[in-house]
Amino acid sequence: MACRSVPDRIIVLYLAKEFGGGGRYTETLIDALGRIGVRTDYVSFFGCSKTLGCDHVRAFQFAPTTGGWIGAIRRVMTLMKEPGGVACVAADHRSVRLVPFFKTIYPTAPWVYVVHTSPALKEDFVRRQFRKVVLRFTDGIAAVAQHILAGMRSRGYGKPGSVVYCAVPEATKGTPGRAEDDEGEERLSKPVVLLPGRVTGGKGHRDLVEASKGQAWEVWFAGDGDLLGGIREQCAHRGDVRFLGWVEQMSPVYEAASVVVLPSLSEGLSLSLMEAMAHGRPVVAYDIGPQRELIENGVTGVLVPVGDVEALGRAIQGLLDDKPRAEEMGRRAQRHVRERFTLERMANDTLALIERLRTPRRRSAP
Structure with missing residues (x-):
């Protein structure tokens, strides 16, 4: 010291x-x-x-x-x-x-x-x-x-x-992997788009629900909160949205995700995004001030205009369609947070x- x-x-x-x-x-x-x-x-x-x-x-x-x-x-x-x-x-x-x-x-x-x-x-x-x-x-x-x-x-x-x-705590520093490499599990038959965080106002859960309509990927929400009941009701007739509730050990969830998303309207410096990046996951977030300190757009993640649900969906789909780009982005993100934070x-x-x-x-x- x-x-x-x-x-x-x-x-x-x-x-x-x-x-x-x-x-x-x-x-x-x-x-x-x-x-x-x-x-x-x-x-x-x-x-x-x-x-x-x-x-x-x-x-x-x-x-x-x-x-x-x-x-x-x-x-x-x-x-x-x-x-x-x-x-x-x-x-x-x-x-x-x-x-x-x-x-x-x-x-x-x-x-x-x-x-x-x-x-x-x-x-x-x-x-x-x-x-x-x-x-x-x-x-x-x-x-x-x-x-x-x-x-x-x-x-x-x-x-x-x-x-x-x-x-980034040492315990959250994962090894880059691909969720689709886990064979034999029905839950991973589709690419997983994960939103980690409390289900409260301003976190963008409804935006992700809207962006995922008609898409060939599954949405996972990891977290609880006062809006959980309303989001569940909104997704009652959809089979491509899963609610994991509060998760004590997030590492397996991050490893299962193909893309991690945080469309928050306001935020400090998101620890959930930081943890996702530490696990080598490509991330997508709304372009708000603190996220720019964490994400270099197009290099360590993707930033989209705040509230633009269509752009959010396109950014996610773009990463799912271009796996080499997504994997390289995940590696750069992991290196970035491990070296800086x-x-x-x-x-x-x-x-x-x-x-x-x-x-x-x-x-x-x-």
């Missing part, structure tokens, strides 16, 4: 309602820090995944109730009293609401806010003012994509900030930001 002002411990607070992509990002960060010897105290509503080693992380789980919130606050206060230098990470938009309270009691400990999405454009006045007050107490932000950091800057956030891309880079970028916050800054001339 490079010589730098590293805190003795980092407290990570994640109190989101759902584990989701934010939880995956948070646990990947803890894993990345642990691999270079940084101890982490993890306070959350979800406990510690089995994928995280016990030698570098202490996990404290609380119920998502009023009592759980109080317990989490007390635990963080206890941890901050322990000897040694400490830095803190508010890893979601609910946790950051507690930062003003902690900063008034322990003003010297730096707080980093992990921003997963850009501020809502239709945010009402009260929420906008509340957000501004809360952000004044943070010391810096770690944005999961350059697009999101730019959005925060455009909203007037002037404190230190860095882009800290999520890493590493655990070492995620840890070092986080520590570099914390070091900036721990280093006394010279006062500007009046």
Whole structure:
């Protein structure tokens, strides 16, 4: 590890309602820090995944109730009293609401806010003012994509900030393969087009259903969510759409897919697409800001205009019709994410930001 002002411990607070992509990002960060010897105290509503080693992380789980919130606050206060230098990470938009309270009691400990999405454009006045007050107490932000950091800057956030891309966990790095090589399984008699992710508004599930009508491929949805019932009803009379529900081990599902699609209308930096690329799958996504940081159009994936269902269908079919191109795209995608989105880079970028916050800054001339 490079010589730098590293805190003795980092407290990570994640109190989101759902584990989701934010939880995956948070646990990947803890894993990345642990691999270079940084101890982490993890306070959350979800406990510690089995994928995280016990030698570098202490996990404290609380119920998502009023009592759980109080317990989490007390635990963080206890941890901050322990000897040694400490830095803190508010890893979601609910946790950051507690930062003003902690900063008034322990003003010297730096707080980093992990921003997963850009501020809502239709945010009402009260929420906008509340957000501004809360952000004044943070010391810096770690944005999961350059697009999101730019959005925060455009909203007037002037404190230190860095882009800290999520890493591809080692467990998700598959070997490029072809789904059609698995013989004897009826479910793979057609090419599989996979959409991994929660079935919620803005993820594009209905667009993929529409794009797949009359096509000679099968659609798989991996994930649950509040719109699952409606999508099932929409596809009730179709035999080419499968609902896998929540899948704990996604690697076999990625390996079975010929193409992975994410037609989201808004997104942070998609971990599902990153995992698909790490498995050597060609990917198709709507052309929104964060996806451009992950996908080089025509090289490591295909970007199509937002909301253009016909273009979405053509892009998918084009990859299915040209298997050599799809396989080469998958190989380039895999190489790209393995080289760029590493655990070492995620840890070092986080520590570099914390070091900036721990280093006394010279006062500007009046």
